[in-house]
Amino acid sequence: MPTTSYAGAEVTLNDEGFFTDPRQWTEAMVPEIARQEGIGELTDRHWQVIEFMRHEYESKGTGPTVRVLGKASGVSVRELYGLFPKGPAKVAAKIAGIPKPRGCI
Amino acid sequence: MLGGGTAGTLLANRLRRELAGPAAEIVVVDADDEHLYQPGLLFVPFGLARPEALVRPRQRQLRSGVEFRRAAVEHVDLQTDTVLLADGTSLGYDVLVVATGARLMPEETDGLLGPGWLEKVFSFYTLDAATALQRAMAQFDGGRLAIGVMDMPIKCPVAPLEFGFLADWYFRQRGIRDRVELTYVTPLDGAFTKATCNRELSGLLGDKGISLVTEFNTGEVDGSGGRLIAYDGREVPFDLAVLVPLHGGQAYVDRSPGLGDELGFVPTDPHTLQAKAKPNVFVIGDAADVPTSKAGSVAHFEGATVAGNIRRYLAGEPLDAGFDGHTNCFIESGFGKALLIDFNYETEPVTGRFPGRAGLPLLRQSRLNHLGKLAFGWLYWHVLLPGRDIPAVPSRMPMTGKRTADAAHPRPAPDN
Numbered sequence A: 001m002p003t004t005s006y007a008g009a010e011v012t013l014n015d016e017g018f019f020t021d022p023r024q025w026t027e028a029m030v031p032e033i034a035r036q037e038g039i040g041e042l043t044d045r046h047w048q049v050i051e052f053m054r055h056e057y058e059s060k061g062t063g064p065t066v067r068v069l070g071k072a073s074g075v076s077v078r079e080l081y082g083l084f085p086k087g088p089a090k091v092a093a094k095i096a097g098i099p100k101p102r103g104c105i
Numbered sequence B: 001m002l003g004g005g006t007a008g009t010l011l012a013n014r015l016r017r018e019l020a021g022p023a024a025e026i027v028v029v030d031a032d033d034e035h036l037y038q039p040g041l042l043f044v045p046f047g048l049a050r051p052e053a054l055v056r057p058r059q060r061q062l063r064s065g066v067e068f069r070r071a072a073v074e075h076v077d078l079q080t081d082t083v084l085l086a087d088g089t090s091l092g093y094d095v096l097v098v099a100t101g102a103r104l105m106p107e108e109t110d111g112l113l114g115p116g117w118l119e120k121v122f123s124f125y126t127l128d129a130a131t132a133l134q135r136a137m138a139q140f141d142g143g144r145l146a147i148g149v150m151d152m153p154i155k156c157p158v159a160p161l162e163f164g165f166l167a168d169w170y171f172r173q174r175g176i177r178d179r180v181e182l183t184y185v186t187p188l189d190g191a192f193t194k195a196t197c198n199r200e201l202s203g204l205l206g207d208k209g210i211s212l213v214t215e216f217n218t219g220e221v222d223g224s225g226g227r228l229i230a231y232d233g234r235e236v237p238f239d240l241a242v243l244v245p246l247h248g249g250q251a252y253v254d255r256s257p258g259l260g261d262e263l264g265f266v267p268t269d270p271h272t273l274q275a276k277a278k279p280n281v282f283v284i285g286d287a288a289d290v291p292t293s294k295a296g297s298v299a300h301f302e303g304a305t306v307a308g309n310i311r312r313y314l315a316g317e318p319l320d321a322g323f324d325g326h327t328n329c330f331i332e333s334g335f336g337k338a339l340l341i342d343f344n345y346e347t348e349p350v351t352g353r354f355p356g357r358a359g360l361p362l363l364r365q366s367r368l369n370h371l372g373k374l375a376f377g378w379l380y381w382h383v384l385l386p387g388r389d390i391p392a393v394p395s396r397m398p399m400t401g402k403r404t405a406d407a408a409h410p411r412p413a414p415d416n
Helices: A027-036 A044-060 A066-072 A077-083 A088-095 B006-018 B038-046 B127-139 B159-173 B195-207 B296-315 B367-384
Strands: A003-006 A009-012 B026-030 B034-036 B055-057 B066-070 B073-077 B082-085 B090-092 B096-098 B143-149 B180-185 B210-213 B218-222 B227-230 B235-237 B240-244 B281-283 B327-334 B337-343 B352-354 B360-362
Touching (some): A003 A027, A044 A066, A044 A077, A044 A088, A066 A088, A077 B218, B006 B026, B034 B038, B038 B127, B038 B159, B038 B367, B127 B240, B143 B235, B159 B180, B159 B195, B159 B240, B159 B327, B195 B210, B218 B240, B281 B296, B296 B327, B296 B367, B337 B360, B337 B367
Parallel strands (some): B026 B066, B096 B281, B143 B180, B143 B240
Antiparallel strands (some): B082 B090, B218 B227, B227 B235, B352 B360
């Protein structure tokens, strides 16, 4: 599995670029991962979503889907796409250092 | 028992047998007395099923000794073990079963029910819409037909794919396939949620000339302009759209403090099927948040575990973590053929035969599977709903007859 370094620390990612071990993540890594995902400037709204992702992962063991994000994060789906144009659930999960949201079957 | 659909009916009947005598009083609550054979809905738009043949009275599907109470649920009070009904009465319980399934929420997608609804924009997930779609399909003489899934989870996640395969067959029968452009639009990153199936089903879409648009999260349906518009700005034009609306749990779940999640589904232990909210609440069928398909076969396989665990709970015994996520679906592929898939929480759908070496072919088109799908209609009313086991088909997923080389990389078990 590929490793890379964010904010001076070594982390392990899977083939799609998601953290395999969310414990390796720190807040200091956020701006760098966000830049890689094409997000230059992080606003409070971005942070609100990132914190929500971490919280959901820690309480439920999986990241939320975009629909759950829109219902529960306090940021509407339309605004989420404004903040993370390439797909809020996936991109925010990457930046928050959690595995790809499992979605539904 | 809240809900007299597939899950509630089969569980009530099973429990009536297993909790013999007057030791348990079983009451099934539902808002209406119309039991709809949902697997039949797919066939209505193609004139392959008569709408009126799909509905029977709920009450008639219940064994004697099961009481049917026709009332809508206002909310559940978990603190006092009481169900408040919309008619102002209430029911106390020792054990509550939530079996009220999923609710369609077309109103949650902008424009879906706006101009063009039931003219150019349809669904086949209700009897009325499927019936209206049958007329529109019969009149459709060419153009762009878009099949779109708004977002997961949905009931029977293979159904919209089957709609595409049958539409290809239908327009070929009518001799106008060359004038119809079929597009399958999904929020997923492939045709289906499971990697092995995804390969097979994407290939089948290609073979049938159905284009695939992935990672498309529909934000708006423009019925008059004939466009699906994604949140990211992409558009899919259509002359006829067949959409699967958003799903959630029933509204009373949202009104019952502590019972449901953000979408109204009920957080449930995936193996014991006990609700996380309280030990005397169990969940069966589409109402649960367990990570498997929302499908009748799942409710059937869950039945044995839930019935056993209710008996154990009442006897003060430890619960059995017996449910493995077993799911079994026939996928109609048109031209009198179908595929069969069989999987659980840990094992992806694989090739081989089901339920053993001499059984139906898995993950491959075959006439036998189509016959199996047709036979299922009879099994549903006469074996599934009465809460009986299907001969030779175990509740836990069988491995005999399966080519496990395909399953060398099983998905990790969900750990919630």
